[in-house]
Amino acid sequence: MSTSLANPGVGLAVLCTVMVLCAAVIYRLAALGSPLIAPRAAIRGALQLAAVSLILAAALAHLWSSILVLVVMFAAAVWTAGRRAEAGWSAAWLALALLAGVGTVLPLMLVSGVVPLEGVALVPVGGIVLGGAMTATSLSARKGLDAIENRWGEVEAALSLGLSVRDARMEVVRSAATDALLPGLDQTRTVGLVTLPGAFVGVLLASGSAVQAGAVQILVLVGLLLAQTCAVAVTIELVARESVHRPRLHETHR
Numbered sequence: 061m062s063t064s065l066a067n068p069g070v071g072l073a074v075l076c077t078v079m080v081l082c083a084a085v086i087y088r089l090a091a092l093g094s095p096l097i098a099p100r101a102a103i104r105g106a107l108q109l110a111a112v113s114l115i116l117a118a119a120l121a122h123l124w125s126s127i128l129v130l131v132v133m134f135a136a137a138v139w140t141a142g143r144r145a146e147a148g149w150s151a152a153w154l155a156l157a158l159l160a161g162v163g164t165v166l167p168l169m170l171v172s173g174v175v176p177l178e179g180v181a182l183v184p185v186g187g188i189v190l191g192g193a194m195t196a197t198s199l200s201a202r203k204g205l206d207a208i209e210n211r212w213g214e215v216e217a218a219l220s221l222g223l224s225v226r227d228a229r230m231e232v233v234r235s236a237a238t239d240a241l242l243p244g245l246d247q248t249r250t251v252g253l254v255t256l257p258g259a260f261v262g263v264l265l266a267s268g269s270a271v272q273a274g275a276v277q278i279l280v281l282v283g284l285l286l287a288q289t290c291a292v293a294v295t296i297e298l299v300a301r302e303s304v305h306r307p308r309l310h311e312t313h314r
Contacts, residue, residue, distance in 0.1 A: 076102065119179065126179025130186050134158065137194040145201035146306060153303045154197055157294040161193030161287035162186065168286075174279060188280055189287045192244060196288035197295050199240035204299040205306055207236035230300040237296045244288045248281045 083098035119125040137158055142151025166186055169175040175185050208215060211232045218228035298304040 076106075116183065120183060121179070123177065123179055123182075126183050129179075129183055130190070133187060133190055134162070137190050141194050141198035141201065144198040145205060145304065147201060147205065147304050148307045150304050150307075151201070153298050154201060154295065157197045157201075157291045157298065158190065158193050160294040161196070161289075161291035162190050164290050165189050165283045165287045169279070169283065185280070185283075189283050192284040193287040193291040196240045196244065197291045200237035200292045200295040201299060201304055203239060204233040204237040204296055205304070207232045208299070209306070225302065226300045229302070230296065233296050233299050237292060237299070240292055241288055244284055248285060251277065251281060 080099050080102045084095040087093055087098060088095040116129065119129045134155075138152070138155045141154045141158065142148075145151055145154065147154075166175075166182075166189060169185065170177055170182075175181050208229060214232050215228045218231050219225065223231070295304070
C-alpha cells in the first residue's frame with residue numbers, strides 16, 4: 061500500500077483552491093472579515109513554502125548550510141517574538157530566551173546520538189523545537205508585559221513594602237507568563253487521544269511504522285517541554301528585570 065500523500069499536481073492545486081474559496085465564502089457569510097483574508101494567507105503560505113522547499117533542497121545537502129538555515133530561522137523567531145510582545149528594541153533580549161530553549165535541547169539530542177548530526181535531521185527537529193520556544197517566548201513576554209501594565213498598582217504596593225524592582229515585577233509577571241506553558245503541556249497530555257501531531261503523521265507516512273512514529277513524536281514533545289520551560293523561565297526574568305519592556309510604559313514608570 062502506498063503511503064504517499066499530497067503529491068504535487070493538478071489535483072492538489074484544485075483541492076486547495078476549492079478549500080480556500082470555501083473559506084472566503086464563509087468569511088463573507090459569517091461577517092468574519094474581508095473574504096480576501098483566506099486567499100491572501102493561502103497564496104503567501106504557498107509562495108513561502110515553495111521558496112523554502114527550493115532552499116532546503118540545496119541546504120540539506122551540507123551540514124554548514126543546514127546550520128546557516130537554522131541561524132536564519134533563529135533570527136526570524138527573535139523578530140517574531142519581539143513583534144508579538146510589542147517590546148520595541150528591547151525585544152532583542154528575547155534572543156537569550158530562545159537560545160536557552162534551543163541551546164539546551166539540541167545539544168542533548170545530538171550528544172546522545174538520538175538525532176544524527178546531519179542536515180536532514182537537524183533542520184526539521186531544530187525547526188520544531190525553535191518554533192515551540194518562539195511561541196512560548198512571545199506568549200510569556202506579551203502576557204508578562206500586559207500584567208505589568210494592567211496591574212501596576214500591585215507592583216507599586218510591593219515596592220512600598222520594600223521589595224526590589226525585580227521581585228515586585230516578578231510577583232505579577234510569573235503568574236501571568238507561565239500560562240504560556242499550557243499549550244505545550246496540553247499537547248503532550250492529549251497526544252494520541254485527541255490529536256496526532258505532525259511529526260507522528262510525517263514519520264508514519266514516510267516509514268509505515270507506528271512504533272517509529274511514536275518514538276519520534278515523544279522525542280519532539282519532551283524536547284519541546286524542556287525548550288519551552290527554559291525559554292519562559294528566561295523570558296520572565298528578562299521582563300522582571302526590565303531588560304524587556306514597552307518603551308512608553310518604561311518611561312512612565314521610571
